[in-house]
């Protein structure tokens with residue numbers, strides 16, 4: 546391992562040829578960040594179980610604390626929390642919220658702080674300043690919010706002058722990110738009047754909106770969904786369900802499920818099953834279509850190798866944009882050229898993921914071409930050793946680790962800045978070691 550702090554750390558993985566065993570998945574990022582906010586807005590105390598503790602969820606929890614959610618209590622390993630509900634709005638009148646590169650945190654919190662009173666700044670790392678937020682701001686302005694951009698119009702940082710949100714009606718776009726619509730939905734029950742939301746044009750990442758509606762229902766609010774074109778939300782406020790169990794993360798599951806489809810398995814992942822409310826559970830269907838054997842039981846999903854090399858695919862994966870990256874890495878192991886479509890949103894996520902994925906898959910030896918909304922991958926004849934850049938993108942690191950399963954014995958790859966996995970899956974490298982028996986060295990904290 547490179548211990549020189551002036552150059553990036555890396556993690557070296559020698560050719561991997563098997564994976565087998567059982568692990569408990571980390572909690573879902575999307576569910577944890579919704580649950581933290583819903584519990585904070587609700588009436589009553591909520592006990593959250595199996596939550597994810599990672600950069601993205603820590604930023605959400607710290608922001609809620611800054612907004613006046615006092616007395617949050619976390620267990621020593623942060624997998625359990627007790628959240629005292631604030632009954633619809635936050636008490637603090639001025640705060641600066643720094644959310645790193647957590648898209649869910651900045652979007653969900655922007656709408657939530659607008660419910661209160663006072664001046665709030667929301668910002669993050671440099672990449673966050675390149676991730677659009679205009680469609681959410683434009684929607685909030687229609688129900689009474691006053692929001693300024695302090696650097697580039699349409700992007701964080703933003704300053705919000707909050708004076709409650711009136712409700713009634715707003716129009717919103719959902720073609721860049723579904724998180725804007727989710728943010729409005731989550732705050733709507735605490736507006737002054739019921740809200741009718743009209744979605745203008747295409748809506749991407751729909752399963753995340755379904756997850757939002759399901760969780761709102763679990764916190765006592767029934768939303769009328771007119772085919773994802775219009776939503777009617779009552780302003781009844783949230784009621785805590787008391788105990789709330791967070792599912793294991795389906796996007797995080799994709800890496801080990803994929804590895805088992807390449808290198809025998811079986812791998813059993815606990816904390817997730819076919820009843821999951823996460824759209825990314827359907828990654829397992831794509832994996833099965835490519836040749837893997839997938840099975841489920843109560844509270845687990847299991848993957849093992851079936852047909853191999855995997856079958857090449859040509860598919861629109863716009864409903865599972867995060868797990869679609871794992872599919873791209875799997876295409877390295879396919880029997881021909883694959884195309885993944887519907888991924889234009891990749892460009893505005895942790896990095897420009899279309900560009901990043903193309904660059905790194907090429908380094909592994911693949912032939913890759915891209916458009917604004919697709920990537921086409923022809924697998925390598927022989928896998929190359931490479932230093933994979935990760936672009937401060939957790940999913941790039943986890944996806945490229947799969948390339949180690951294609952290497953000839955004795956060869957190795959290096960994953961640069963491997964601790965970027967801390968955004969959503971801090972235990973990833975440890976879990977990979979456990980399941981593969983590999984003995985690579987994990988660098989210590991950044």
Ligand SMILES: O=C(O)C1=C[C@@H](OP(=O)(O)O)[C@@H](O)[C@H](O)C1
Pocket residue numbers: 574575576649721722723724727749750753866867890
């Ligand atoms: O609502 C959510 O929890 C998320 C929605 C998706 O974003 P987009 O709606 O921007 O595609 C996804 O990529 C992100 O990781 C989490």
Ligand SMILES: C=C(OP(=O)(O)O)C(=O)O
Pocket residue numbers: 646647648649650867894895940969
């Ligand atoms: C896109 C992602 O995260 P976010 O938009 O919440 O930052 C992700 O986790 O892959």
